[in-house]
Amino acid sequence: MTEQTRGWRPRTPRGDDGLGLRWWREVLIALAFYVVYSVVRSTFGAGAESRSIAFRHARGVIKVEDFLGLWHEPTIQQWYLDLPFNGFIRAWNVFYGTAHFIVTIGVLVFAFWAAPRKYLFARTVLAATTALALVGFALYTLMPPRLLDANGPYGACAGLEQGCNDYGLIDTIERWGGLWKFGEGGAAVVSNQYAAMPSLHFGWSSWCALTMIWVIGKGRRRFLWLLYPAATLFCIIVTANHFWLDAFFGGLALLCGWLLAHALQRLREWNAARHEVSRDPVGAQP
Numbered sequence: 455m456t457e458q459t460r461g462w463r464p465r466t467p468r469g470d471d472g473l474g475l476r477w478w479r480e481v482l483i484a485l486a487f488y489v490v491y492s493v494v495r496s497t498f499g500a501g502a503e504s505r506s507i508a509f510r511h512a513r514g515v516i517k518v519e520d521f522l523g524l525w526h527e528p529t530i531q532q533w534y535l536d537l538p539f540n541g542f543i544r545a546w547n548v549f550y551g552t553a554h555f556i557v558t559i560g561v562l563v564f565a566f567w568a569a570p571r572k573y574l575f576a577r578t579v580l581a582a583t584t585a586l587a588l589v590g591f592a593l594y595t596l597m598p599p600r601l602l603d604a605n606g607p608y609g610a611c612a613g614l615e616q617g618c619n620d621y622g623l624i625d626t627i628e629r630w631g632g633l634w635k636f637g638e639g640g641a642a643v644v645s646n647q648y649a650a651m652p653s654l655h656f657g658w659s660s661w662c663a664l665t666m667i668w669v670i671g672k673g674r675r676r677f678l679w680l681l682y683p684a685a686t687l688f689c690i691i692v693t694a695n696h697f698w699l700d701a702f703f704g705g706l707a708l709l710c711g712w713l714l715a716h717a718l719q720r721l722r723e724w725n726a727a728r729h730e731v732s733r734d735p736v737g738a739q740p
Contacts, residue, residue, distance in 0.1 A: 475570050480577075484562070487581060494588045508597035508648040509610045515596065515651075515697050524698045527599050527691055528622040534692045540630065546689045547632030554655050557682065561662045569669045575715055576665045583657050583711030590703065591649040598650040600625040600694035608647040623694045652703035653696045659686035660708050 519525040534541045562580070565573040597610060602621040605611040606628070611618040663679040670676040690696040 475566070475574075477566065480566060487584075491584055491588060494592065504595050504648055505597070505608060505610070505612060508595045509602070511594060511651075512597040512599075512602060512610075512697075515699050519698060527694065527697060531623060531626075531692050531694055535624065535626075541692070543626050543692065544630045544632065546693055547627045547630060549685075550627075550655070550689050550693055550695060551633050553682075553686070554658060557662050558658050561665050565665055565669050569671075572665075572669050575719060576661075576668070578715040578718060579665075579708070579711045580658070580661055581711075582714040583661060583708045584654065586707045586710055586714075587652050587654050587657060587704070590652050590707070591646065594651045595648045596651040596700070597648055598695050598700075599623045599697060600627070601647065604628065626693045650696055651700050652707045653690060653700035654704060654707075655686055655690050655696065656683060656701040657704035657708045657711075659683040660705055661711075664708075 516525055535543060558580075562573070562577065565576050597608075599621070600623060601609045602623055603609070603611055603617045603619050604625050605614055605616045605618070609625075660683040663682050666679045667676045687701055690701065691698070
């Protein structure tokens with residue numbers, strides 16, 4: 455039986471491909487990066503004092519979407535919540551709070567195990583995408599749609615009547631619940647209510663799909679992974695956690711992250727070739 459007829463088989467990296475990969479080192483790198491990510495994300499524009507700025511930016515996003523014919527978030531959410539049992543919206547609330555991390559970690563682990571060289575590039579893309587998103591969070595504090603009519607401490611109607619702005623959007627996590635509520639308890643301490651632009655939920659889910667398609671490498675069924683970012687996009691709209699433009703810029707952050715990773719890879723290859731020539735100047739002569 456040939457390699458082609460056997461089909462695709464993953465293999466476990468043993469550190470003998472010249473990559474020097476060690477699982478414990480990758481875990482430490484991921485933890486360190488996530489700590490930095492969390493600190494930065496929770497520092498810039500995270501408090502309730504940023505509410506007025508975040509609301510002003512949200513109104514700006516709505517104006518742009520309205521001009522582009524994209525401002526349909528309230529209509530889509532209302533249509534979905536009018537389905538029987540409110541469309542089982544609590545399931546989407548749980549999906550929003552869990553898949554973002556669980557699937558991303560799973561894809562990283564699978565890529566590390568199945569395709570070490572591809573894993574290195576994919577890891578760099580993810581890190582670069584996340585770093586670019588942090589810049590967006592810091593420079594453009596944005597109130598998510600779910601808070602436009604909320605009268606909690608982070609909502610645009612704080613101290614006023616619920617629905618004071620008449621956008622018709624509902625904070626589905628606040629009303630129907632999930633695993634936790636972002637505005638209460640420990641989640642309120644570690645999360646940034648206004649870190650919405652760009653949407654890392656959409657950026658990371660798109661990264662997961664493209665990485666899995668690349669790592670698997672063959673077979674039409676691998677393209678089923680595209681259903682994951684599609685489901686994530688649907689989720690962030692019906693739960694009113696993001697605007698359409700948040701998702702667009704999440705995809706743009708992923709594209710820029712790929713370009714940065716590609717540039718870094720080319721730079722490493724150029725440096726390696728230069729060092730190889732300097733070690734063997736005679737062999738480099740034509």
